[in-house]
Amino acid sequence: MDRSNTGKLRVGIVSANWGATAHLPAWRLLGDVEVTAICTSRKESAEAAAKQFAVDRPFWDFEAMCADPNIDVIDAGTNPILREKMVTAALNAGKHVVNQLPFTASLESAERLVALQREKGVVGAAACSVVGLPHLALMKEMIDEGSIGEVYQVHCSWQMSFFLKIFPGFPYTWFGKSGLGVSVTRNQGSHMLHALLQVFGPIESVVGRMETQAKTWDLPSGETMAVETDDTSHALLRFASGAMGTLTTSWTAADSPGFHIDAFGSKGRLRLDALAYPSVASAKLYAAKSDFAIAPSGHEVPVPERLRRVDGRIVEADPNDGTGGQRVSLARLFEGFSRAVRDGGEPPASFARSLEVQRTVEALYASHRRKAWVDLTPGADLG
The missing domain is CATH 3.40.50.720 (NAD(P)-binding Rossmann-like Domain)
Structure with missing residues (x-):
């Protein structure tokens, strides 16, 4: 080319x-x-x-x-x-x-x-901005280095209020229509799964439950729209490493408490927190060592400059960029994509990883239908 x-x-x-x-x-x-x-x-x-x-x-x-x-x-x-x-x-x-x-x-x-x-x-990649988040990269480095020892538990939650009230000019009411491949599990859930697979490795089995809790949306036009996609999703995850996990997400959660990943290991804990949408503007990473205590004792871990650079320079979050601070995370993701085009290799959030995420999403829906654990090994029935 x-x-x-x-x-x-x-x-x-x-x-x-x-x-x-x-x-x-x-x-x-x-x-x-x-x-x-x-x-x-x-x-x-x-x-x-x-x-x-x-x-x-x-x-x-x-x-x-x-x-x-x-x-x-x-x-x-x-x-x-x-x-x-x-x-x-x-x-x-x-x-x-x-x-x-x-x-x-x-x-x-x-x-x-x-x-x-x-x-x-x-080269193919998915535009998963969470994977480009510097704090997630640091979390992965610390876990790979053994900072918290063997990982026992992983809990991920993303709660937003996108669809509690539909405002004039809001362009995404089609998210409530079936047959278009969207839902809170497929949208926010896919972003969360990309992040979890990036840091904690393969998932071998799941249990999922999805609900449409806001059955209708009141549109600015005065019309009422019946909602045909799930807006709340809960899952249990079993990682190939042996760690147990949970995933909970909703886009009708009052107060938009945001995103977190909490990892508990044999030697300590890491928690990535982000109010609203996870970005360099909202995210913080906390670490704590294993100790008997009644109250948490974690401290914030600063992200090193090398993980905050885009094209060799530090780019600060712009509160007025219209992306909730995602510009930097997306740029880091695109930089990895560009490097893969130029030098070869797999980019972050690659097509191969996206297929792994898609299989996990389909397994969650299969579990919802069967009311049972669903296996993700190659060749498993996800129908």
Whole structure:
């Protein structure tokens, strides 16, 4: 694949919503990347987005964008059903791909995309900003170094109030529609599973329970919308290491208490906390040594500069960047992706890891249907 005259990786973004407001500024933190194109479904909106975000080339046909020889990477937004078509077209055109989460709408779709990515010999990753979080990287380093000894328990929770009240102009009411591959388990759950697999390794079996607790949404138009997707999910996890875990998530949780991962080991404890959305602006990592005590004694662990760098420099969180501080985490993720394109190897949140996450999500739904533990070993029945 030819590069531009500057030698930079040329990125085309599909989406004028999250792709433009969050991914675009993250890509622009990397000196070896240039975002050269943006695509929406209509000529008028594509041209308007290109002008608004100072992108040279508007597209309103994703197939034309994927076929363009002057684009190296497709960063695909929109819902999982449409994204599968976009990612397939991009891979068939020999493009490297950044896919959103949920990765796909089904395990079969995920297997098809991963097989095609491997066949074409290109790099693929999911845009999981939590994996790019410096605090998560430090947590993994400390666990790998034996800081808390053998890991016994892992608890992960993400509680947000996104859908307790629908505000005018909110663009994601389609998250309540079935058949599009979205739900709190598939969306927030996928991000959480990427983080857990990154730090604690494979999961071998699960129990899951999903509910739709807010049965209807009151829309600003005065209409009432029936909700067809789960908004609350609880799971038990058994890691291949022997550790036991829990995963709980909701997007109808009052007060949006945020995200945490709590790990208990034979020698101590690590807790990653983030009010609201996990980012460099909200996250903190706490550590404690094993000791008999009635009250917790953890202290905050500062993140070293080397883990806060993007393209060789420290980038501070911008409270006005419209991403909840995710720009830095996404940029670190994209930097790893760019490195994999340039030097080879697997990027963070790779397609292979995304397939592992998809299998775990499908196992959770299978468990919900069966009311039983579900095994995740290769060839296990997830129907």
